[in-house]
Amino acid sequence: MSAPTTPPVPRPSTTVLLVRDAPGGLEVLMVTRHEKTHFSSAMVFPGGVIDPEDADEAWLDLTEGGEGLDVEERARCIAGFRELYEETGILLLGPDGQSEATSSAEPFRDLVQRSGARLDLGAMAPFANWITPERAPKRFDVHFRLCWTRTEVEPVHDGREVVAAEWLRPDEAIALGDAGERVLLLPTRCQLELLGKSRTVEEAVAEARSRKISALTPQFERRPEGLFALLPADSGYPILERPIPRGGA
Numbered sequence: 306m307s308a309p310t311t312p313p314v315p316r317p318s319t320t321v322l323l324v325r326d327a328p329g330g331l332e333v334l335m336v337t338r339h340e341k342t343h344f345s346s347a348m349v350f351p352g353g354v355i356d357p358e359d360a361d362e363a364w365l366d367l368t369e370g371g372e373g374l375d376v377e378e379r380a381r382c383i384a385g386f387r388e389l390y391e392e393t394g395i396l397l398l399g400p401d402g403q404s405e406a407t408s409s410a411e412p413f414r415d416l417v418q419r420s421g422a423r424l425d426l427g428a429m430a431p432f433a434n435w436i437t438p439e440r441a442p443k444r445f446d447v448h449f450r451l452c453w454t455r456t457e458v459e460p461v462h463d464g465r466e467v468v469a470a471e472w473l474r475p476d477e478a479i480a481l482g483d484a485g486e487r488v489l490l491l492p493t494r495c496q497l498e499l500l501g502k503s504r505t506v507e508e509a510v511a512e513a514r515s516r517k518i519s520a521l522t523p524q525f526e527r528r529p530e531g532l533f534a535l536l537p538a539d540s541g542y543p544i545l546e547r548p549i550p551r552g553g554a
Contacts, residue, residue, distance in 0.1 A: 312439035312440075312444065313441075313442070313443065313444045314444065315436050315437055315444040315445055315446035316354050316355075316443075316444065316445050316446065317354070317355045317377075317381070317445075317446045317448070318352060318353055318354045318355055318384070318445050318446065318447050318448070319352055319353070319355060319381050319382075319384040319385040319388060319447075319448050319449075319450055320349070320350045320351070320352030320385075320388075320447050320448070320449050320450070321350055321351050321352055321385045321388065321389045321429075321449075321450050321452060322334075322350050322432055322449060322450065322451045322452070322496060322500060323350075323351070323389060323393075323395065323397075323452055323453065323454060324451065324452075324453050324454075324500070324506050324509055325453060325454050325455070325472065325506065326455075326505055326506050327472070327474075329474060330474050330504055330505075331474065331475070331500070331501075331503055331504060331505055331506060331508075331509060332472040332473060332474055333350070333472070333473060333474075333475060333478070333497070333500060334350070334351065334393065334395075334460060334470065334471075334472055335348050335349065335350060335470070335471055335472075335473055335478055336348070336349060336350070336351050336392055336393065336460075336462070336467045336469065336470045337349075337467065337468050337469040337470075337487070338466065338467065338468070346488050347487075347488040347489070347490050347493070348478065348481070348482070348487040348488060348489060348493070349490065349493050350449070350493065350496070351388055351389045351392040351393055351467075352385070352388050352389075352392075352447070353384070353388045353391075353392075354384075354445075355380050355381060355384040356384065356387075358414070359380040359381075359383040359384045359387065360376050360377070360379070360380035360383075361414075363414065364379070364383055364414070364424075367414065367417050367418055367423055367424060368382075368383070368423055368424045368425075368426050369423045369424070369425055369426065369427075370425045370426045370427030370428065371426035371427070374426060379426060381429075381448045381450070382424075382426040382429040382450070383424065383426075385429050385450045385452070386413075386424050386429070387413045389452075390413055390416070391413070392462065392466065392467050392470075393460035393461065393462060393467070393470050394460055394461035394462065395454070395458055395460055396416065396417075396420070397424070397425075397428070397452060397454060398417075398420055398422035398423070398424070398425075399422050399423070399425060428452050428453070429450040429451075429452050430450065430451045430452065430510055430513045430514055431448065431449075431450065431451075431513065431518045432449040432450055432451040432496070432499075432500075432513045432518070433448075433449040433495075433496060433499070433518060433521070434446070434447065434448050434449070434518055434519065434520045434521060435447045435449070435492050435520075435521050435522070435523070436520055436521070436522045437522070438522055438523065438524075438525065446520075447492065449496055451500075451509060451510060451513045453506045453509075453510065474501075475497040475498070475500045475501035476501055478497050479494065479497050479498065479501070482494060491523065491534055491547075491549070492523075495536070495542050495544075498542060498543050498544060499541065499542055499543070502543065516541055519540075521536065521537060521540055523535065523536055524536075525549070530548070531548050531549070532548070532549045533546050533547065533548055533549065534546065534547055534549050
């Protein structure tokens with residue numbers, strides 16, 4: 306009898322829901338991964354694994370709004386700003402969501418320091434926390450963060466890790482997934498459904514800040530009609546169970 310295998314430890318990461326007000330309603334920035342990257346060809350939110358440098362104390366002089374945050378929480382916020390910049394070229398600065406887009410290869414911390422502005426950690430509002438199930442070959446402890454921009458800015462990407470970036474209303478993104486025009490993974494779809502309950506940036510931020518954020522791991526149940534994903538009843542998501550397409554999750 307073979308010994309039971311130990312599930313891989315989830316890797317801490319940050320995923321960013323960058324939103325803006327638009328004439329048709331609230332829009333969120335989404336990116337499509339290159340086919341050779343993790344989550345290949347899926348339409349997701351910008352984000353990635355937290356780097357050790359994100360916890361460096363050198364960031365203390367380049368940030369604001371982080372009073373009372375521990376090292377881990379500060380690193381999650383900084384990782385969110387960094388991943389957003391690295392994947393879309395969007396640099397959020399200051400408390401009002403002012404932004405610019407650039408494809409500079411300059412190290413992120415050097416870029417922030419040269420700008421003369423600070424990263425507002427208070428503008429990375431907690432939105433959700435999902436942990437990959439133990440059965441998965443790769444596991445992540447994903448902290449979804451909600452932030453916003455009030456500046457008209459279009460993303461840029463290098464075509465290597467990210468091959469497309471677009472502003473979409475949550476219902477538009479879900480419709481693209483339903484039509485098979487985009488690949489939407491379960492966590493992405495669930496965040497879109499939750500975000501779609503808000504009509505404006507102000508509503509989305511207020512709703513996120515009023516909601517209790519607890520770590521969530523989806524459960525999967527095999528039924529005669531197929532595999533189903535189940536979410537906790539108190540999670541706040543509008544759909545708590547759904548069928549999983551064959552080969553998807």
